[in-house]
Amino acid sequence: MRPLDSVTSKQRVAYGLAFFVLFVALWSWATFGGHVSKTFLANPLTMVQEGYDLLVKQGFVFDIGMTIWRVVGGFALATIIAVPLGVLMGAYKPIEAFLEPFVSFARYLPASAFIPLLILWAGIGELQKLLVIFIGSVFQVMLMVAVTVGATRRDLVEAAYTLGASDRGIIRRVLLPSSAPEIAEILRLVLGWAWTYVIVAELIGSSSGIGHMITDSQALLNTGQIIFGIIVIGLIGLLSDFMFKAFNAWLFPWRLA
Amino acid sequence: MTVLKVEQVSRTFPARHGNAPTRALEPTDLTIGNNDFVTILGPSGCGKSTLLRIVAGLDRPTSGRVTLDGREVTGPGADRGMVFQSYTLFPWLTVRENIAFGLRERGVPEGERNKVADAFIRRVGLSGFENHWPKQLSGGMQQRTAIARALANDPKILLLDEPFGALDNQTRALMQEMLLGIWERDQKTVLFVTHDIEEAIFLGSRVIVMSARPGRIKAEIGVDLPHPRSYKIKTTPEFVQLKERLVEEIRTEALKVAEHA
Numbered sequence: 001m002r003p004l005d006s007v008t009s010k011q012r013v014a015y016g017l018a019f020f021v022l023f024v025a026l027w028s029w030a031t032f033g034g035h036v037s038k039t040f041l042a043n044p045l046t047m048v049q050e051g052y053d054l055l056v057k058q059g060f061v062f063d064i065g066m067t068i069w070r071v072v073g074g075f076a077l078a079t080i081i082a083v084p085l086g087v088l089m090g091a092y093k094p095i096e097a098f099l100e101p102f103v104s105f106a107r108y109l110p111a112s113a114f115i116p117l118l119i120l121w122a123g124i125g126e127l128q129k130l131l132v133i134f135i136g137s138v139f140q141v142m143l144m145v146a147v148t149v150g151a152t153r154r155d156l157v158e159a160a161y162t163l164g165a166s167d168r169g170i171i172r173r174v175l176l177p178s179s180a181p182e183i184a185e186i187l188r189l190v191l192g193w194a195w196t197y198v199i200v201a202e203l204i205g206s207s208s209g210i211g212h213m214i215t216d217s218q219a220l221l222n223t224g225q226i227i228f229g230i231i232v233i234g235l236i237g238l239l240s241d242f243m244f245k246a247f248n249a250w251l252f253p254w255r256l257a
Numbered sequence: 258m259t260v261l262k263v264e265q266v267s268r269t270f271p272a273r274h275g276n277a278p279t280r281a282l283e284p285t286d287l288t289i290g291n292n293d294f295v296t297i298l299g300p301s302g303c304g305k306s307t308l309l310r311i312v313a314g315l316d317r318p319t320s321g322r323v324t325l326d327g328r329e330v331t332g333p334g335a336d337r338g339m340v341f342q343s344y345t346l347f348p349w350l351t352v353r354e355n356i357a358f359g360l361r362e363r364g365v366p367e368g369e370r371n372k373v374a375d376a377f378i379r380r381v382g383l384s385g386f387e388n389h390w391p392k393q394l395s396g397g398m399q400q401r402t403a404i405a406r407a408l409a410n411d412p413k414i415l416l417l418d419e420p421f422g423a424l425d426n427q428t429r430a431l432m433q434e435m436l437l438g439i440w441e442r443d444q445k446t447v448l449f450v451t452h453d454i455e456e457a458i459f460l461g462s463r464v465i466v467m468s469a470r471p472g473r474i475k476a477e478i479g480v481d482l483p484h485p486r487s488y489k490i491k492t493t494p495e496f497v498q499l500k501e502r503l504v505e506e507i508r509t510e511a512l513k514v515a516e517h518a
Contacts, residue, residue: 158315159345159403163359163410164335173362177349254349254390 042224047231050224060213064232067198067209070126074133075194079187082141089142090149090179091171100146103139111136112200124205129198136197137190144190148182149175181252188244195237258326259413259446261312263287265321268307281307283473284321287465289414292444296451296461298503300511304472305450309418312448313339325413335359338407342419344399346391352378352402353387359410377405380439397428404436414446421456433459434488441485454503458482459491464499466506469514476506 007015024044030036031043042050054060089096089103111132118135122128152175160174202211210229217225249256268282282304289295299305310316312323314333323330325337333339346355356374357365365373378387381401391399400420407415417436421429437460440447451457457464461480468475480499482490490496 153345155341155343155345156347158333159339159341160347160358160362161315161333162313162335162337162339162416163362163406165358165362169362173358174347177347180349252349254392 039221040223042222042227046224047227050222051228051232054213054225054228063209063213064236067202067211067233068236070129070201070209071133071191071194071198073126074130074198075137075187075191077130078134078137078141078190078194082138083145083183086142086145086183087149087171087176087179089146090152091175096146096150100143103142107139107143109135109139111197115201115204119205124207129201129206129209132201133194133197137194140190140193141186144186145179145183148179148186152178181248181255184244184248184251188241188248191240191244192237195233199233258291259289260291260326261287261289261414261446261448262324263308263312263321264324266308266311266318266323267320268304268311268316269319280471282311282318283471285472285474287474289446289448292446294440294447294449294460294462295465296449296457296463297465297467298451298454298457298507299467299472300452300469300507300514302472302514303467303469303510305467306418307472308467309339309416309448309450312414313337313416315339335363335410336413338410338412338415340400340403340407340415340417340420342422344391344396344403344423346394346399346402346406348391351388351390352383352394355391355402356406356409358406373409374405377409380408381405381435395428396424397432400424400432401435404439408439408445414448417447417449419451420449422451422453429453429456430488436460437486454500454507455491458496458499458503459486459488464503466503467510469510475510478503 027041028044031038031041085099089099114135115128115132118128118131122131156178157170157174160170165173198209199211199214202209203215206212206215210233214226214229217223217229264286265284266282266286267280267284270279270281272278285308287295287308297305297308307316311318312330314330314337330337346352347358350358353371353374354361356377357370360370360373375387378384381404383398383401383405386394386398391402394402404417404420421432424432433456439445440460449457449460458480464478464480465474466476466478467473478499482493482495
């Protein structure tokens, strides 16, 4: 090993898998070896059995579907509002001066702390779940998009002006395309955060979803199910991240050229 | 007929962090006629780029005014094409799309746009690279694309701000010949800023020498070398004589800058 030396893609996969193997091995050692009580931590085999039971007999697929729909719905809502506003903030300094202080403040408001209020306002239905994710994501996306658009290379903007671009042309044909890959990265990042919000939202006042299943299992001291639920969230997150990355690479070939 | 008039244009950058305001450019007069190729020569920090940016409309003069064909310049526009020293191709557009950028902004239909773009791609010797991204091009090829992009807009005047400054010597010499070839063939009004003495003489019909701190025009020297010029002209006695004279002019200015640094 030398600093910043590269690895082959085969090695990369092997190393990455090795850690998962190590993780499961440690877990097996702790549980099968009797070092941790069954009450507190299920062993891997029990977890797999409980998971199979959940999927086949208890309709867990429906819960997974509900959770995914909430994340995607709330996140899409936040994106539709936050990206255009963020672009406007980045492009027009007066708009930024108007919105930035409030958005900076609002982004530190913990989305989970809004849950009691949102239950009061929107009940315990789907709207409340969507709103938690919306509040958790919208300000973050807005601010990060504004910074990205504001940091567009000035010389590209000047070049476009000398080519006769109008103000609208600058936004449409310089600011947007030059920021688009960064914006896609921001969305990928914040989607990850949205997953944490949705589970918290489902822990309180919910009758479906992965988070709901986890609270139910807690009442029954079924740690196998809890761990299975957590692992499912991780896997979905990994998958969505991978899809997002592949989609971005396909969308912006000029970056990789 | 294109006439660019710079009348008593000066630029002072306002005071910052307790420093006194900087006078980048003393009141300057300059007239550039139709199909003139004028090079502005000076050491770094002499305000030559500031002057060019004011002509382009990217910077505002503190006093005075710039007119192009009698109309005052108030901002950047397609009638003044610009090539920058830094690589300013749009990385998300291919070579062809970059060159057609200005035409598209004007609403020229795609078929016609591509025809014009392809003609300029041939002119700057980039055939076969139409669909390449800027990242895949060398520095010289990027600047050739940038020149084609500015020319495709058919501006009244072409402004170049040390466009070959970041290139190696061999590439730079080839680029000079290419640019001069285009000018000799198509005739265009050109204002070219450089700190390279040989480049200023080889390309220009007139060399404007600028002094440093504060920036102002120190001398104006006509270059009566015949066209078309080939690279061989750089070793003729006339060329060398001009070069010697300009070396002296520039050297005193460079010394001034060095003393103040």
